Amino acid sequence: MENIFTDEYFMKKALQEAEIAYEKGEIPVGALIVVDNRVIARTHNLTELLNDVTAHAEMQAITSASNFLGGKYLVNCTLYVTLEPCQMCAGALYWSQIPKVVFGAADEHRGYRVMGGKLHPKTEVKEGVLATECAELMKTFFKERRK
Amino acid sequence: MENIFTDEYFMKKALQEAEIAYEKGEIPVGALIVVDNRVIARTHNLTELLNDVTAHAEMQAITSASNFLGGKYLVNCTLYVTLEPCQMCAGALYWSQIPKVVFGAADEHRGYRVMGGKLHPKTEVKEGVLATECAELMKTFFKERRK
Numbered sequence: 508m509e510n511i512f513t514d515e516y517f518m519k520k521a522l523q524e525a526e527i528a529y530e531k532g533e534i535p536v537g538a539l540i541v542v543d544n545r546v547i548a549r550t551h552n553l554t555e556l557l558n559d560v561t562a563h564a565e566m567q568a569i570t571s572a573s574n575f576l577g578g579k580y581l582v583n584c585t586l587y588v589t590l591e592p593c594q595m596c597a598g599a600l601y602w603s604q605i606p607k608v609v610f611g612a613a614d615e616h617r618g619y620r621v622m623g624g625k626l627h628p629k630t631e632v633k634e635g636v637l638a639t640e641c642a643e644l645m646k647t648f649f650k651e652r653r654k
Numbered sequence: 655m656e657n658i659f660t661d662e663y664f665m666k667k668a669l670q671e672a673e674i675a676y677e678k679g680e681i682p683v684g685a686l687i688v689v690d691n692r693v694i695a696r697t698h699n700l701t702e703l704l705n706d707v708t709a710h711a712e713m714q715a716i717t718s719a720s721n722f723l724g725g726k727y728l729v730n731c732t733l734y735v736t737l738e739p740c741q742m743c744a745g746a747l748y749w750s751q752i753p754k755v756v757f758g759a760a761d762e763h764r765g766y767r768v769m770g771g772k773l774h775p776k777t778e779v780k781e782g783v784l785a786t787e788c789a790e791l792m793k794t795f796f797k798e799r800r801k
Contacts, residue, residue, distance in 0.1 A: 598742025
């Protein structure tokens, strides 16, 4: 039988979270943490609503997943996020020693790779999953805001 | 009249927070956010107690100060922290556009400067305030833990 639990499958769910952020007037980024094909955290950016720069989707997902697991290391977990993490989120992921990070669109301005941040050496990174859809949502958001 | 509100004055208070962390078995780091000589956030590392890698003293201080100010930009604020921020905290401080960061001991292994992170170009940085006291508390903590 075909495995339905592909990276695209989970990224689609992260994208749904990003859409919820969009509807709230937040920069549309969504995240998911998955362990053994089970979603243990699903979050979206809430920096405007919470007036808090630390409320990125990934940060909330890390806190939420740690809470669920009862430990601060995200053993056997994969993070799915629609946009390349910033240096803050990369730093948090570094501390969590998460084994895998999958992101959609690259962030050429504030992504951790241009800002100089680092993920943990143990962390496998996969980029570009549903990149067009993830980037398109961001573009539409900023186009709307400029109106 | 002499100004009592020096950087040393506030760093001493951050150090008191670090001592509270120490007593809880947490890596002893304390932080303070000050605006117009008024302390609006005082926090200490709680990563073990909360099972959450994002619970660094600085992260909590940023969330707390933003909540107090009702805005996500830490206008006119200064952060005092006993240890050089990591890349996660540097990233959060970057987003907050905080005008000044004062830290005690340098972190040669996980500080944002070795990890490759960046503070905001607007942010003035002062290091080495009560550095010996801040570093000593860390050293004692790790010596105790190795026993």
